[in-house]
Amino acid sequence: MVYNMKSIFACEKKNFSNWYNEILKTADLIDLRYNVKGFIVYRPWSMHIIKKIYQLWEQELEKNGHKPVLFPVVIPPENFEKEREHVKGFKPEVFWITEAGDNKIERLALRPTSETAFYQLYSIWVRSYADMPLKCYQSCAVYRYETKATKPLMRGREFLWIEAHDVFETEQEAINQVRQDMKITEKIFGQLSIPFIFFQRPAWDKFAGAVNTYASDTLMPDGRILQLPSTHYLGQNFSKPFDVKFIDKDGEEKYAYQTCYGPPISRTFAALISIHGDSKGLILPFDIAPTQIIIIPIIFDESKDIVMKAVEKIKNMLNNYRVEIDDSEKRSGEKFYYWEMKGVPIRIEIGPKDVKKNQVVIVSRVDGKKKTVKHNNLIKEIKYMEKEILKKLKENADNYFNSMITDANNVDKVKKVLEGKGGFIRVNFCSIEKHGEKCAETLKEKTGAEVRGIRFDKKEKPNGKCIVCGKKASYVVWVGRAY
Amino acid sequence: MVYNMKSIFACEKKNFSNWYNEILKTADLIDLRYNVKGFIVYRPWSMHIIKKIYQLWEQELEKNGHKPVLFPVVIPPENFEKEREHVKGFKPEVFWITEAGDNKIERLALRPTSETAFYQLYSIWVRSYADMPLKCYQSCAVYRYETKATKPLMRGREFLWIEAHDVFETEQEAINQVRQDMKITEKIFGQLSIPFIFFQRPAWDKFAGAVNTYASDTLMPDGRILQLPSTHYLGQNFSKPFDVKFIDKDGEEKYAYQTCYGPPISRTFAALISIHGDSKGLILPFDIAPTQIIIIPIIFDESKDIVMKAVEKIKNMLNNYRVEIDDSEKRSGEKFYYWEMKGVPIRIEIGPKDVKKNQVVIVSRVDGKKKTVKHNNLIKEIKYMEKEILKKLKENADNYFNSMITDANNVDKVKKVLEGKGGFIRVNFCSIEKHGEKCAETLKEKTGAEVRGIRFDKKEKPNGKCIVCGKKASYVVWVGRAY
Numbered sequence: 001m002v003y004n005m006k007s008i009f010a011c012e013k014k015n016f017s018n019w020y021n022e023i024l025k026t027a028d029l030i031d032l033r034y035n036v037k038g039f040i041v042y043r044p045w046s047m048h049i050i051k052k053i054y055q056l057w058e059q060e061l062e063k064n065g066h067k068p069v070l071f072p073v074v075i076p077p078e079n080f081e082k083e084r085e086h087v088k089g090f091k092p093e094v095f096w097i098t099e100a101g102d103n104k105i106e107r108l109a110l111r112p113t114s115e116t117a118f119y120q121l122y123s124i125w126v127r128s129y130a131d132m133p134l135k136c137y138q139s140c141a142v143y144r145y146e147t148k149a150t151k152p153l154m155r156g157r158e159f160l161w162i163e164a165h166d167v168f169e170t171e172q173e174a175i176n177q178v179r180q181d182m183k184i185t186e187k188i189f190g191q192l193s194i195p196f197i198f199f200q201r202p203a204w205d206k207f208a209g210a211v212n213t214y215a216s217d218t219l220m221p222d223g224r225i226l227q228l229p230s231t232h233y234l235g236q237n238f239s240k241p242f243d244v245k246f247i248d249k250d251g252e253e254k255y256a257y258q259t260c261y262g263p264p265i266s267r268t269f270a271a272l273i274s275i276h277g278d279s280k281g282l283i284l285p286f287d288i289a290p291t292q293i294i295i296i297p298i299i300f301d302e303s304k305d306i307v308m309k310a311v312e313k314i315k316n317m318l319n320n321y322r323v324e325i326d327d328s329e330k331r332s333g334e335k336f337y338y339w340e341m342k343g344v345p346i347r348i349e350i351g352p353k354d355v356k357k358n359q360v361v362i363v364s365r366v367d368g369k370k371k372t373v374k375h376n377n378l379i380k381e382i383k384y385m386e387k388e389i390l391k392k393l394k395e396n397a398d399n400y401f402n403s404m405i406t407d408a409n410n411v412d413k414v415k416k417v418l419e420g421k422g423g424f425i426r427v428n429f430c431s432i433e434k435h436g437e438k439c440a441e442t443l444k445e446k447t448g449a450e451v452r453g454i455r456f457d458k459k460e461k462p463n464g465k466c467i468v469c470g471k472k473a474s475y476v477v478w479v480g481r482a483y
Numbered sequence: 484m485v486y487n488m489k490s491i492f493a494c495e496k497k498n499f500s501n502w503y504n505e506i507l508k509t510a511d512l513i514d515l516r517y518n519v520k521g522f523i524v525y526r527p528w529s530m531h532i533i534k535k536i537y538q539l540w541e542q543e544l545e546k547n548g549h550k551p552v553l554f555p556v557v558i559p560p561e562n563f564e565k566e567r568e569h570v571k572g573f574k575p576e577v578f579w580i581t582e583a584g585d586n587k588i589e590r591l592a593l594r595p596t597s598e599t600a601f602y603q604l605y606s607i608w609v610r611s612y613a614d615m616p617l618k619c620y621q622s623c624a625v626y627r628y629e630t631k632a633t634k635p636l637m638r639g640r641e642f643l644w645i646e647a648h649d650v651f652e653t654e655q656e657a658i659n660q661v662r663q664d665m666k667i668t669e670k671i672f673g674q675l676s677i678p679f680i681f682f683q684r685p686a687w688d689k690f691a692g693a694v695n696t697y698a699s700d701t702l703m704p705d706g707r708i709l710q711l712p713s714t715h716y717l718g719q720n721f722s723k724p725f726d727v728k729f730i731d732k733d734g735e736e737k738y739a740y741q742t743c744y745g746p747p748i749s750r751t752f753a754a755l756i757s758i759h760g761d762s763k764g765l766i767l768p769f770d771i772a773p774t775q776i777i778i779i780p781i782i783f784d785e786s787k788d789i790v791m792k793a794v795e796k797i798k799n800m801l802n803n804y805r806v807e808i809d810d811s812e813k814r815s816g817e818k819f820y821y822w823e824m825k826g827v828p829i830r831i832e833i834g835p836k837d838v839k840k841n842q843v844v845i846v847s848r849v850d851g852k853k854k855t856v857k858h859n860n861l862i863k864e865i866k867y868m869e870k871e872i873l874k875k876l877k878e879n880a881d882n883y884f885n886s887m888i889t890d891a892n893n894v895d896k897v898k899k900v901l902e903g904k905g906g907f908i909r910v911n912f913c914s915i916e917k918h919g920e921k922c923a924e925t926l927k928e929k930t931g932a933e934v935r936g937i938r939f940d941k942k943e944k945p946n947g948k949c950i951v952c953g954k955k956a957s958y959v960v961w962v963g964r965a966y
Contacts, residue, residue, distance in 0.1 A: 035603060036591060041555070042554075068527055069524065069530055070524070070530055070533075070643075076519050093584060099590075101576060102575070105628075120517070120518060121517060121524055158555055
C-alpha cells in the first residue's frame with residue numbers, strides 16, 4: 001500500500017472560516033448553490049445526522065412529558081400582533097404571504113417562531129387546572145428575514161429547530177421547567193461532547209415577550225460565540241393577551257404561567273462540525289454518525305475471496321451498529337482519507353494476514369491510534385472505543401473551551417483579547433437590567449463584544465467597578481464576539 | 484363491574500362525513516379551530532401515528548436506494564416557470580411571499596411540490612453517467628391554495644408528504660423505478676391493511692409536466708375515491724428545460740430520464756382512520772399504534788396492591804411493545820370505551836382472580852373477542868394476535884373494497900350506482916388520450932363521475948362501445964366520485 005498521497009481534505013482549521021466552508025463542500029454536507037439568498041440545501045450525509053439529532057432531542061423531550069404536535073406554518077396578523085414586545089421584536093424579520101394564485105389574500109406571516117400560533121389554541125385547550133401541565137413540542141423549520149450576514153447552519157433565513165411550549169398553574173412549576181430544559185440540553189450535549197454555559201441574558205437581549213431568557217453559548221474555533229438552545233420564562237406575558245386561563249381548585253379563574261424552549265437543530269449540527277473537526281475533516285460522535293464503522297478490505301487479487309468472506313462475517317457480527325463496507329475500486333489509502341474526511345468514528349481494516357490470524361485492525365478517527373483485535377474480542381473493543389471516542393472528543397472540546405475564558409478589568413483588555421484569541425471574557429458590570437444597556441452599547445462600539453449575561457449555574461460575585469461606566473459593579477458578566 | 488354505560492363514541496359510520504368529523508374531534512386527532520382557513524393542527528395522538536407512517540416510508544425508500552435531503556420551502560419564479568405544463572398546472576394554487584419586514588422583496592413561491600427546486604441543483608449534481616442513478620427524497624409539508632372544499636387530512640392548504648425525485652441514464656431504468664415505487668406502496672399498504680389499485684391516469688389528469696402518471700386509489704366508506712401515492716414518469720420533460728444532462732460512456736452528452744413519487748402522509752392517515760374505524764371509534768394497525776397494548780387493572784380496594792404488582796410484571800414482560808397502563812380513577816367500563824375509541828389494538832385486563840391464576844384477559848379491538856391467557860403464553864399470544872389483527876383488518880377492508888366495484892354499460896347506470904352505493908364503476912371508453920377528454924367531461928356533468936384511468940396491474944380488454952360517445956371503445960376505464 002502507498003500512503004504518500006495527500007489527504008483529500010487538507011485544510012488547516014486555524015483559518016476557521018475557510019475550513020468551515022471547505023468541509024461543508026468536501027463532505028457533501030450543504031449545497032450553497034440554491035438560487036435564493038440565505039436558503040440552503042441539506043445533502044444526504046447532513047440529513048442522516050440531522051435526523052439523528054432530532055431523534056435524540058425528541059426522545060428526551062418525550063421522556064420529560066412533552067408530546068408532539070404540529071401547528072401551521074402560517075400565522076394570521078391578529079395572532080402575531082397580540083403581544084406587544086413580541087411583535088416589535090420579530091416584525092422586521094417576518095416573511096409575508098400576500099398572494100395566492102392570481103389573487104391578493106389577507107396577509108399571513110410565515111412562522112418566525114410559533115408562540116402566537118400555539119397560544120391561540122392553548123387558550124381553548126386549557127380550561128381547568130386538570131388540563132395542566134400542558135407540554136407540547138414541534139419539530140419544524142422557521143423563517144426569518146435575516147439582515148445580518150448569513151452563515152450556513154449558523155444563521156440563515158430558513159433553519160431547523162424544535163420548539164417546546166409549556167403551560168403551568170404556578171410560577172414555580174414554570175421556573176422548574178426552565179431548569180428541566182437546561183438538564184435536557186446538558187444531556188444531549190453530553191452525548192455530542194459539546195461544551196456550553198447557560199447564561200441569563202441581559203434585559204436588552206431577552207426573547208421578545210419573555211420575562212427572562214436563559215441561553216446556552218458555545219465557542220467556535222475562531223473564538224466567536226455561537227448561541228445554542230435557549231429557554232424562556234414567559235410568566236403571564238402571553239397568557240394574558242392570549243387568554244390562556246383556567247379554573248383553579250379554589251374555583252377562581254387565573255392566568256397560566258408559560259415557558260418555551262428552542263433547541264436549534266441546524267446550529268447544533270454547525271457546532272458539532274466546527275468543534276470536533278480537524279485538518280483531516282469531520283469527526284462525528286458515535287451516536288449520530290450515519291456510518292459508525294467503515295470496513296475496508298485490503299484486497300490483493302489472489303486473496304480477494306477469503307478477505308471478502310471475513311469482511312461479511314465481521315459486518316454480521318456488528319449488526320447492532322451502522323456499518324458500511326467500502327469495496328470500491330479506489331486505493332486503500334484513498335479510502336482511508338475519504339472516510340476520515342467524512343468523520344466516521346471507527347475504521348476496520350481487514351487484509352489476508354488478518355484473516356489468517358482471526359483478527360482485524362481497528363483505527364479510531366479521533367486520535368488515529370491503531371489496534372489489532374481478535375474476532376472474539378471485537379464487540380467488547382468496539383463498546384470500549386465508543387466510550388473512549390466520546391471521552392476524547394469531550395476532553396479536546398473542554399480543553400479548548402476552558403482555555404478561552406479570560407478575565408479583564410478594563411475595556412482595553414477586552415479589546416486586546418478579542419483582537420487576539422477571542423473567546424469569553426469575564427468583566428465586572430454595572431447592571432443587566434435596562435439601565436445597563438448603555439454600557440453594553442459603549443462596550444460593543446469600542447470592542448465588538450456583546451454582553452452574554454450572567455452565569456446561571458453558579459453565582460459569581462463582582463469585585464470592583466463596572467469596566468465601562470466605573471459605577472459599582474453589581475454583576476460579573478461574560479462578553480465576547482458572537483455569530 | 485357495570486357495562487351498561489354508553490360508548491363514549493357512538494357515531495354510526497353510515498353517515499361517514501359526520502362520523503369522520505366526530506372521530507377527529509373525540510380522539511383528539513386534529514383541531515380545526517386554528518384561525519386560518521384550510522390549515523389544521525395535528526394533536527399528539529395524530530403526530531405519534533404520522534411519525535410512524537413517515538418512518539415506514541422512509542425506511543422503505545432508503546432500503547430501495549433513496550437518500551434523504553432537504554430543499555428550501557421557497558422557489559424562485561425563474562425555477563418555477565421553467566417547465567411550461569408544470570407552471571400552467573400549479574400556478575393557480577401557489578402561495579406567494581412578496582414582503583419581508585417592511586420591504587417588498589422579489590416574489591418567492593411557497594413550494595406546492597419541489598420538482599423545480601430539486602432540478603436546479605440536479606443539473607449541477609449530475610455530470611456523468613457515474614452520478615446516476617440519483618435518488619433522493621424529502622419529508623416535508625407542501626402548500627396549495629385549494630379552491631375546492633377542503634376536508635381535514637384529505638385536502639388542505641398545507642399537507643404532509645414525502646417526495647422522491649430520481650434521475651436515470653435510460654428510459655428503461657426510469658420506468659423500472661415507477662414499478663419499484665408501486666412495490667413500495669404495496670409493501671407499506673400491506674403493513675396498514677389499506678386496499679388500493681394503481682391506475683394509469685388519462686392524459687387530461689396527469690401530473691403537470693409528466694409523460695405518464697400512475698396513481699393509487701382507495702375507497703372511503705361513503706363510496707368516494709381517495710387518491711393515495713402517485714408516481715410519475717417525467718421522461719425528459721424536466722431534464723431539458725433544467726439542463727439535467729450527462730456525459731455518457733460513449734462520450735456523448737445526453738439528457739437524463741426522470742421520475743418522481745409522492746406518498747401523501749396526511750392522506751394515508753385519513754385512509755387509515757376512515758377504512759378501519761367503526762362505531763366505537765378508531766382501529767389502528769399494530770405497527771403504527773402509539774400505544775399497542777393498554778393494560779387495565781381491575782381494582783378493588785382490598786386487592787389493589789397485588790393487582791398493580793402483576794400489572795407492572797406484565798408490562799415488563801412486554802417491553803418490546805408500546806404498552807401503557809391506565810390506572811386512572813375512571814371506572815373500568817369507561818376506560819374500555821376510551822381506549823377502544825382511541826383505536827389501541829390490544830387490551831389486557833388484570834383482576835385479582837387473574838392474578839391468582841397467573842393469567843390475564845386479552846381483548847382484540849378489531850373483533851372484541853376475549854381470551855384468557857396464562858402468563859407464560861402471553862408473548863406467543865400477542866405475536867399471534869398482531870398478525871391476526873392485521874389479517875382481520877385486511878379482510879374487512881378488502882371485502883368492502885371488492886364489493887364496491889360495479890360494471891356499467893351506459894351512463895344512466897353509472898349515475899344510478901353513484902346515487903346509490905358509489906364506489907368504482909368499470910365502463911368501456913373511447914380513449915384515455917387527449918381526444919377522450921370530451922367524453923370524460925360529459926360523463927362528469929351527467930353523473931359526477933371522474934375517469935380515474937386504466938388498471939396498471941392487469942390489462943382489461945374492452946368489449947363494445949364507449950358509453951358516452953358510442954364510438955369503438957379502446958379501453959376499460961374505472962370511474963367514480965372522488966375527494
